[in-house]
Amino acid sequence: MFSSRKNNKFLLILQFLIFFMGISTAAYLYLAFGHLEWKHIPFHSTIEAVGGMVAILIACVLYQKELQEINSFFFTATGFACMGVLDLFHAASLPGEVFVFLHSTASLCGGFFFALIWLPDKLIKRYAKEQRWIAGLSILLAVSIGLRAMFYPHNLPDILRVYKGEFTNVAIAINITASLLFLASIPKFHEKYRKTQQSPYLLFMGMALLFGTAELLFQFSNKWNGIWWTWHCLRITAYFMTLVFIADRYIYLLQRYRLDNGDAIK
Secondary structure, three states: OOOOHHHHHHHHHHHHHHHHHHHHHHHHHHHHHOOOEOOOHHHHHHHHHHHHHHHHHHHHHHHOHHHOOOOHHHHHHHHHHHHHHHHHHHHHOOOOHHHHHHHHHHHHHHHHHHHHHHOOHHHHHHOHHHHHHHHHHHHHHHHHHHHHHHHOHHHOOHHHOOEOOEOOHHHHHHHHHHHHHHHHHHHHHHHHHHHHOOHHHHHHHHHHHHHHHHHHHHOOOOOOEHHHHHHHHHHHHHHHHHHHHHHHHHHHHHHHHHHHOOOOOO
16 A cells, blocks of 8 residues: 555655754744744745645545545545645635634644544444545535635634734634644554554654644744744645655555556566
């Protein structure tokens, strides 16, 4: 299903390097530019759009038939899909109430589905068919929330609106909740990695740490200051880590296709 163990070691090293570089860059931004402001809407929209597209891409990879036998990945894939959809809407929005609402909702959805890794394997297998409905309805709900926020911004809950240029306590609470959900999934991902030695579990453990840390920093940031860019750096680092897994998966499928057609790579 996955690459050889030798290749897995190389991928893990590469992902660790990306993780280390992302953490180092984020720490530098925090320490050197924590209280400085740099407002650049196009750059922000670009990194959010890239992150959203990568999240949807990793969801598609995890939804593939060959990976569905690892049932615990299904909810993780749904988390990526919902987060990716809402991040794309977030990237397309201008700074303001919709801006904060879409980011907070995306983070909460991602954290919720990541935390479902704690569900017992027997329960997941028993309701395997229902998972498809849950995934489909969740993605449709994410699209509906994004469209409604974009076209009817005046209908957003007041508790999530920006107040005098700062985030409300409820918006902060939602992001802290998302952070705790991401962080809560780490021990279970580690446990499953130790049992199965499947590298995706280790990858998602690192991503959960980055996402969780990013959402914790949300409460200390104001729009466009150094702390704001710090947690964006952590999020984009997490998405870059998944690109390694996606590339490896693509190479595996390409090799299998050539083998099936009598043109194996020597």
